[in-house]
Amino acid sequence: MGDPEPPRAAGRDAAGTRSALVRAARRRFATEGYRGATVRTIAADAGVNVALINRYFGSKEGLFEACLRRSVDQLDPQGRTAPGDLDRVVTRVVGHLADLPNADDPLQLLLLLRSSGDERADAIRRRMLEHHTEQFARVAGWQPDDPATAPLLLRAQVALGSVLGLVMLRTAIGVQPISSASADELVATLGPLLRTLLAP
Amino acid sequence: MGDPEPPRAAGRDAAGTRSALVRAARRRFATEGYRGATVRTIAADAGVNVALINRYFGSKEGLFEACLRRSVDQLDPQGRTAPGDLDRVVTRVVGHLADLPNADDPLQLLLLLRSSGDERADAIRRRMLEHHTEQFARVAGWQPDDPATAPLLLRAQVALGSVLGLVMLRTAIGVQPISSASADELVATLGPLLRTLLAP
DNA sequence: CGTCCAAGTAAACAACTGCTGACTTGAGTC
């Protein structure tokens, strides 16, 4: 069950410790949920003393927030997706779904479905999901200042919700047949769906 | 936070107590997850002594399994959906999504996304999700003994996953705009999606 | 070398978790 990090580089490196904790926490939070993950296992995974969680993040809740914020920074690393990028978005999304073993990204998506029960963290989570919705909507031609394109937001969110549901089924639950479906099969099934929803 | 049941009928009614516990537990498990829900709050919601959970269900885990099994019995109460019922299925599914306040059903679907960490309960959950997948697939023309129709299973599961993802976004997370979307809007957006996936 | 301070450690606390065992209460039967 334990899946400890490879031995960390130096003995004394605050920044390294912080990031090791966040990396371990994201894995645990995403796979076992907020309550299911314990500070002790997270610290053990990171190869670090438990007390450092409180030292660096104030509380377990603070660590969870840090995980969410790191997701914010990682997604859409630079620039916004532009309208007309439909094919690129589709292949990227399906790629995330298909390559789950090596990629770190499915965990990132799963994290968005976990609740800590704390209202502030949940607000961050909602904001991130709405941000993703807007990114999808932009592909479909949505423009923030054009009310006529507002309905595209709902369509984009349905697309996002579909992807999240599939990540859940395939990665976290492991239900058949989707868990053992190939990338090609996923493209063939999910692709048209996304195209229909996001077509301008 | 506490949302206790209305006062139960009689003082001594084992069957009534059992069902009150299951009803309260389903709400808590679905909304707060397995670890987040505590036996004490569940018992309090049901207006019942904590020890009765262990008496009637052996353990918290046993109560969780009972919740899953009750879902099995409730869904598809009689008869299987037949091919060609596409319209009926679509309106029923969307209805579940739209009427969430009064209906008890969204909780049932959410429950399928919660994990207790116990392998036996997770197996039940997987089996139920696969059962739902087959029900969907049947509508699309899938037949268990005809290998040529096997690909329909994956399409049906994508449909199911989409619905589950949307329930999560709308009911559990409360993200906008889908949380305040009307039934008509949902039909207009989700309907074509399901029709595309499940069309024969 | 001695000083200083951040980085890291160890041990314990208080609260909460699921669960148990001995007990009391109620209703039906003779």
Add this chain to the structure above:
DNA sequence: GACTCAAGTCAGCAGTTGTTTACTTGGACG
């Protein structure tokens, strides 16, 4: 009315949880 047994109560145990506190270690600087 006494007996019986299931239904329900109560108090507490043993383990785990997040967190804190006092302590030790390591390296940079004078």
